[in-house]
Amino acid sequence: MSPETNGSLQQRLNGYINPAAFSQAPQFTFGDVSRFITMRGPGLANWDMSLFKTVTIQERIRAQLRVEALNAFNTPLFNGPNTSFGSFSFGQITSQGNQARAFQFCLRVMF
Numbered sequence: 001m002s003p004e005t006n007g008s009l010q011q012r013l014n015g016y017i018n019p020a021a022f023s024q025a026p027q028f029t030f031g032d033v034s035r036f037i038t039m040r041g042p043g044l045a046n047w048d049m050s051l052f053k054t055v056t057i058q059e060r061i062r063a064q065l066r067v068e069a070l071n072a073f074n075t076p077l078f079n080g081p082n083t084s085f086g087s088f089s090f091g092q093i094t095s096q097g098n099q100a101r102a103f104q105f106c107l108r109v110m111f
Contacts, residue, residue: 003021017083068106
């Protein structure tokens with residue numbers, strides 16, 4: 001049985017890894033699964049954007065106004081699933097790995 005599940009990431013948050021594909025090996029025996037499973041975690045989708053405007057104030061003095069948007073589209077980045085077999089939340093994604101959208105404003109004076 002494969003540990004991979006089908007559907008979009010949002011549909012699989014509470015079941016990213018199929019717990020029915022695993023069982024506890026009897027004591028003093030080896031299991032039948034390799035140490036590593038060829039399964040990838042959730043992907044990364046992050047957009048940071050910025051706008052700059054430079055204005056000449058005098059001959060040798062310029063000002064630059066910057067507006068930066070971090071995680072501009074407010075896309076959640078989920079951490080990997082819980083891989084502690086036997087725990088209640090095994091195979092579930094229970095946390096977010098990034099912050100919400102943030103804006104930064106900056107005024108830079110160059111002389």
